[in-house]
């Protein structure tokens with residue numbers, strides 16, 4: 001199975017690294033626009049093959065998309081990340097043009113690929129990719145909810161003082177500082193509702209910390225995060241390539257689901273070899289429905305800015 005990752009920067013290279021050492025794909029091609037950068041990242045990761053023990057074949061190219069031909073999955077991480085104090089939405093001006101041209105290039109050589117969109121503002125970039133390529137909706141998947149959910153579980157585990165892998169939880173809605181919806185009502189500690197252990201004030205703090213999880217890391221690091229983002233993309237790619245049919249919140253085209261039309265937003269999806277195989281309809285309560293509608297309004301306003309590129 002072959003994966004192309006466009007953008008060999010922090011997130012793209014971390015994703016390639018995780019895919020390799022976990023043996024998720026047999027071949028990974030990194031593409032970047034910066035001369036020699038993807039080649040260098042691929043060589044550096046390949047030199048781990050005998051110490052972390054993997055057989056994945058990695059290569060890099062500066063913009064030669066013929067090397068990506070026949071990819072099963074293409075991950076788009078190309079574009080700029082935010083700096084402290086910025087929102088993801090402020091990246092649209094530069095990233096929209098990059099994502100659109102990259103999507104065209106990859107499809108020329110891999111017409112059957114499933115595309116995973118990572119570049120921010122991710123929900124809008126996913127919508128752009130879908131509209132610009134005309135691909136069926138099962139083949140364009142925005143990655144955000146997997147990451148936001150892993151952060152949610154991290155903050156829950158800290159509040160509970162229990163291992164993160166014993167915590168279940170999900171974040172839906174937009175992948176933005178104010179648009180994410182951590183579903184605290186449905187989160188559990190090994191199947192027991194977390195409200196059995198945490199007060200409403202503690203749960204509210206977990207939700208608030210989750211929503212600004214990316215901004216907090218950007219403030220600490222000076223650029224946005226990459227370890228958890230790269231690993232989250234690899235987790236999603238694994239479910240596609242190995243047909244695991246995991247339920248993962250992803251940004252996908254909604255056509256009436258969750259009361260929304262013509263918008264890509266985070267909802268729980270079954271992810272398998274066909275990409276998005278099913279959107280799972282979770283019964284939200286009235287407060288959650290209102291948050292989802294508000295989140296959709298913000299994402300829709302952002303999508304309106306795509307008029308110049310679409």
Ligand SMILES: NC(=O)C1=CN([C@@H]2O[C@H](COP(=O)(O)OP(=O)(O)OC[C@H]3O[C@@H](n4cnc5c(N)ncnc54)[C@H](O)[C@@H]3O)[C@@H](O)[C@H]2O)C=CC1
Pocket residue numbers: 006007008009010011012031032033034037077078079080081082088091095098102117118119120122143144147175223224225226229
């Ligand atoms: N959806 C999500 O959950 C997350 C999204 N992101 C987003 O992912 C994107 C990448 O973030 P980082 O890897 O940290 O940035 P980075 O700056 O480390 O890497 C981006 C790479 O894209 C390359 N690039 C730019 N234009 C290109 C083009 N036309 N073709 C090929 N390569 C091109 C750059 O040369 C650079 O190496 C950002 O937009 C960031 O906001 C980051 C983390 C999580």
Ligand SMILES: O=C([O-])CC(=O)C(=O)O
Pocket residue numbers: 081082088120147213214215218224225229
């Ligand atoms: O915060 C950012 O800009 C990058 C991102 O999407 C995340 O880490 O969640």
